Amino acid sequence: MARRSRDYGKDVLLMNFNEKLAQYADLAVRTGVNIQKDQILVLQCPVEYAQFARMITENAYKAGAKDVVVVWKDEKLARIRYDYAALEVFETVPEWRAKLFNGYSKEGAAFMNVIADDPEIFKGVSSEKLLANVKASEAGLKEYRDCFDKNELQWNIIAVPNIAWAKKVFPDCSEDEAMEKLWDAIFKTVHIGTGDPVALWEKHGKNLGEKSAILNKKQFAQLRYKNSIGTDFLVGMPKNHVWGGGGDTNTKGIFFFPNMPTEEVFTAPDCRYGEGKIVSSMPLSYQGTLITEFSLDFKDGKVVDFAAKEGYEALERLLNTDEGSRRLGEVALVPHGSAISNMGILFYNTLFDENASCHFALGRCYPNTIKGGEFLSKEELQEIGGNYSMNHVDFMVGTSDLSVIGIEENGEETIIFENGNWAI
Numbered sequence: 001m002a003r004r005s006r007d008y009g010k011d012v013l014l015m016n017f018n019e020k021l022a023q024y025a026d027l028a029v030r031t032g033v034n035i036q037k038d039q040i041l042v043l044q045c046p047v048e049y050a051q052f053a054r055m056i057t058e059n060a061y062k063a064g065a066k067d068v069v070v071v072w073k074d075e076k077l078a079r080i081r082y083d084y085a086a087l088e089v090f091e092t093v094p095e096w097r098a099k100l101f102n103g104y105s106k107e108g109a110a111f112m113n114v115i116a117d118d119p120e121i122f123k124g125v126s127s128e129k130l131l132a133n134v135k136a137s138e139a140g141l142k143e144y145r146d147c148f149d150k151n152e153l154q155w156n157i158i159a160v161p162n163i164a165w166a167k168k169v170f171p172d173c174s175e176d177e178a179m180e181k182l183w184d185a186i187f188k189t190v191h192i193g194t195g196d197p198v199a200l201w202e203k204h205g206k207n208l209g210e211k212s213a214i215l216n217k218k219q220f221a222q223l224r225y226k227n228s229i230g231t232d233f234l235v236g237m238p239k240n241h242v243w244g245g246g247g248d249t250n251t252k253g254i255f256f257f258p259n260m261p262t263e264e265v266f267t268a269p270d271c272r273y274g275e276g277k278i279v280s281s282m283p284l285s286y287q288g289t290l291i292t293e294f295s296l297d298f299k300d301g302k303v304v305d306f307a308a309k310e311g312y313e314a315l316e317r318l319l320n321t322d323e324g325s326r327r328l329g330e331v332a333l334v335p336h337g338s339a340i341s342n343m344g345i346l347f348y349n350t351l352f353d354e355n356a357s358c359h360f361a362l363g364r365c366y367p368n369t370i371k372g373g374e375f376l377s378k379e380e381l382q383e384i385g386g387n388y389s390m391n392h393v394d395f396m397v398g399t400s401d402l403s404v405i406g407i408e409e410n411g412e413e414t415i416i417f418e419n420g421n422w423a424i
Contacts, residue, residue, distance in 0.1 A: 093140025122288025205246030236273025324389025336420030
């Protein structure tokens with residue numbers, strides 16, 4: 001856990017920190033995955049946060065969970081493995097891992113992933129090994145991924161800091177101070193320490209749902225994006241697309257919050273129609289490598305050219321993973337004045353930065369963002385404009401002067417975003 005600075009009263013601060021951490025664990029269980037009676041929870045957690053995993057586990061059992069299965073993660077160990085293991089090791093998923101995730105997903109388990117990512121942990125790692133691992137996971141964990149695509153499960157992602165990440169975000173601070181600041185920032189983004197977080201999340205989800213309802217009623221045929229850093233892009237929208245925001249309801253009727261934090265309203269674009277240029281507004285950490293100041297040129301919905309100041313090879317690897325990695329699977333609207341954006345912090349982590357900026361995602365769409373899409377085959381989904389890919393990678397495009405205009409089939413235009421914020 002984070003060490004406490006000498007400049008504060010240790011006992012008081014430690015007590016307050018532990019109270020917040022307990023509240024965080026309870027929120028993730030009750031509101032995040034919304035664990036049900038006699039349901040299994042599969043929890044992925046960094047090994048250095050064993051105590052936090054115990055808190056989540058205890059809360060899950062108290063909420064009625066039948067069992068909690070913990071899968072430990074160690075990104076430093078993963079880096080050593082990438083550095084020394086042979087390529088063939090990454091070309092298959094171990095049988096135990098496939099059975100664990102595929103088996104529990106078929107049993108209707110809920111899945112929680114606690115992340116603590118060094119944004120550059122895999123910088124310099126073999127591209128072949130990273131790509132092989134992506135492809136192996138897609139094949140070996142297919143049943144697990146299919147359950148997600150069909151919206152049959154509850155899942156939740158939350159974050160905790162580590163020193164490398166904290167120092168990247170706050171480079172001028174000592175390790176202790178950087179960890180302290182990143183913890184404080186994370187708690188703030190998920191409404192911990194400012195009242196009843198469950199009630200605050202309920203209100204927050206309702207507000208995002210109201211925006212989604214307005215856009216769903218409009219059913220725009222196209223969206224046009226433009227700003228001063230070079231984005232000038234027109235994207236098509238599939239018929240019967242569904243905007244979502246805040247929480248989601250799975251096919252069993254259970255409501256949950258997949259991402260904490262979240263500030264976005266999102267849907268699937270028509271991956272066959274996209275023309276123009278998109279310029280990133282924030283760095284992207286992809287597979288432990290930072291990609292900065294990058295741009296993508298689209299024709300007929302496909303990336304036909306790209307550039308990056310740093311991380312060009314990582315971007316190239318992403319785009320060349322499969323056919324769908326060069327097409328869009330998500331459009332998401334986030335006001336430049338969102339609560340996270342107003343913090344003025346570049347997190348170097350997509351879970352947070354995507355909630356400070358409008359963004360797109362390269363790769364797979366969420367099938368349930370097209371009406372009935374979760375019941376379609378991959379081929380049927382593609383026929384109506386839904387994208388399929390091994391990847392789903394969000395990247396940020398929002399700026400203080402971004403405009404987004406919705407265009408209806410009859411050509412009528414509505415300003416959705418003006419000067420980076422909601423206009424509707």
